[in-house]
Structure formats: structure tokens, C-alpha cells
Amino acid sequence: AAGVIQSPRHLIKEKRETATLKCYPIPRHDTVYWYQQGPGQDPQFLISFYEKMQSDKGSIPDRFSAQQFSDYHSELNMSSLELGDSALYFCASSDLGRSNQPQHFGDGTRLSIL
Amino acid sequence: TQLLEQSPQFLSIQEGENLTVYCNSSSVFSSLQWYRQEPGEGPVLLVTVVTGGEVKKLKRLTFQFGDARKDSSLHITAAQPGDTGLYLCVGGTSYGKLTFGQGTILTVHP
Numbered sequence: 224a225a226g227v228i229q230s231p232r233h234l235i236k237e238k239r240e241t242a243t244l245k246c247y248p249i250p251r252h253d254t255v256y257w258y259q260q261g262p263g264q265d266p267q268f269l270i271s272f273y274e275k276m277q278s279d280k281g282s283i284p285d286r287f288s289a290q291q292f293s294d295y296h297s298e299l300n301m302s303s304l305e306l307g308d309s310a311l312y313f314c315a316s317s318d319l320g321r322s323n324q325p326q327h328f329g330d331g332t333r334l335s336i337l
Numbered sequence: 338t339q340l341l342e343q344s345p346q347f348l349s350i351q352e353g354e355n356l357t358v359y360c361n362s363s364s365v366f367s368s369l370q371w372y373r374q375e376p377g378e379g380p381v382l383l384v385t386v387v388t389g390g391e392v393k394k395l396k397r398l399t400f401q402f403g404d405a406r407k408d409s410s411l412h413i414t415a416a417q418p419g420d421t422g423l424y425l426c427v428g429g430t431s432y433g434k435l436t437f438g439q440g441t442i443l444t445v446h447p
Contacts, residue, residue: 227379254433265425265437266380279434313379319433323368323387326427326435328379 225249227329229314235335236304244299244332248316254278255297256326257289258313266313272297273319301334309336339364341428343438350416351446358411358441360426366436368429369402369409373422374440380425416445 228247236242248255254273258266259282268281272291283289286304291297301308311333315326341362350356360369368387372380384393386402386409393400397420399412409426426438 229379256433256435265440268435271433273433311377315379317433323385323429323431325368325370325382325385325429326433327382328372330379331377333377 227314227316227327229312229329229332231332232330233333233335235337237337238304238306240304242301242304242334244301244312244314244334246297246299246314246316246329248295248297248314249327252295252316252318252327254317254319255291255295256315256317257283257297257299258315258328260311260313260331262310269299304336306336309334339366339428339436341426341436341438343426343441345441346439347442347444349444349446352418353415354445356413356416356443358424358426358443359408360410360428360438361408362428362436363407364428364436365406366428367406367431369406370427370429370435371400371409371411372425372427374425375422385429413443416443418445418447421445 256271257269260266269283271279275291289299311331313331315328317326318324371383374380389404391402397414428436
């Protein structure tokens, strides 16, 4: 079965640079979620989109923005990168139209800031 | 704010032993998911429980959802080294918001 696809898998940037992470949800899933996971921590919710509209906002810095496109893929744009942004970034998708459907996670993008 | 207390945080056992991981909350969840995560990879869904008192089995893994849908447990029988990983319990709401437990790092020694 198709899973959530994230790209790139690894990304190395320097401070103050920008980065764009991409997420392709499971086909027919209408909701995308972005998470940030630091070492030894559980995933922290950043932002979610339902049917291409922002549905919920968590601890996403103002330097970050995201959107969901007409084909349901999503991009997380990160600017003025800081050392503390180094983390694993996960995208998850679900079919929110059906009750109690779980979120399925991608394999993540490991972002390293030098 | 919903909180999900997961315990223990670390578990180191020998192959063949049994273990139980607990998740407790004062909040009611519409669903409870258990995920397993390996280093550098995304959480992989193991099971979803939605009905109070529900018990689901996945080979040597038994998952239970409390009657009041506030707590859950994961029991592994005869643990294997391949069971090593981070186990996350995650509470879900009807509108998709997730509450993560702190995770349990399980190490099974051969």
C-alpha cells in the first residue's frame, strides 16, 4: 500500500538559509500534519491542513510557513534557519472524513543546520 | 490541554521476558493509537483502539483500551530482539488532534 512520501530524506543547511520540505500524503487522504521531533523527544505538532485549508496550528515558529496544494501535497517552508531547527520533521496524513482514522507517518526529513 | 502519561520511559529486558507499557490520562480520547518508531524513521502504526474495553492482538502484542477510554496498555509476550524500539501511545480526538505520550524505549537483549 502507498505510504506518506517525504522529500528530501536528509537536508543540510547553514544558519540564516531557507529550506523547503515536501510531503505527499497517502492517496485520498484529506488531511496533512507536520511535526518536529528533536533528539529523544516525542513529535511536536506544528501545523495541519484539511482540504487545502489550514485546520490547526501548534508550536510553529513565525519563520516557518506551510501550505497544501490542489493535489494535496504539502510543503513546509523554513526561513532564517537557526541551529535549534535541527531535527527530524515528519509529515503525517489521515482521512479525517472517516471517524477515528489514525495518522500515518512518513519516514521524515532529517534537517541539520551547520 | 490533554496529557498522556506513558510508563515506563525506559525498559531493558532479556529475550523471552514479558513486559507491559502503560498510558494514562485524565482526559477521554475518541481513539488510542500505538506506534513503534526506529531511529531516524517515522512512527509506524501498530494498532488503533476506539471502543472502551477493547482488546486487540497482533501476534505477541496485546493492546487494551480502558473502559473509560482514558488509559491503554501494551503487553508483549516473549519479547524478541526485533521488538527493540521506541513505542508511542497517542490519543486521538474526532477532529484529528493527537496527544503523544512521552514514549517507551524498549531494549530486548539476546
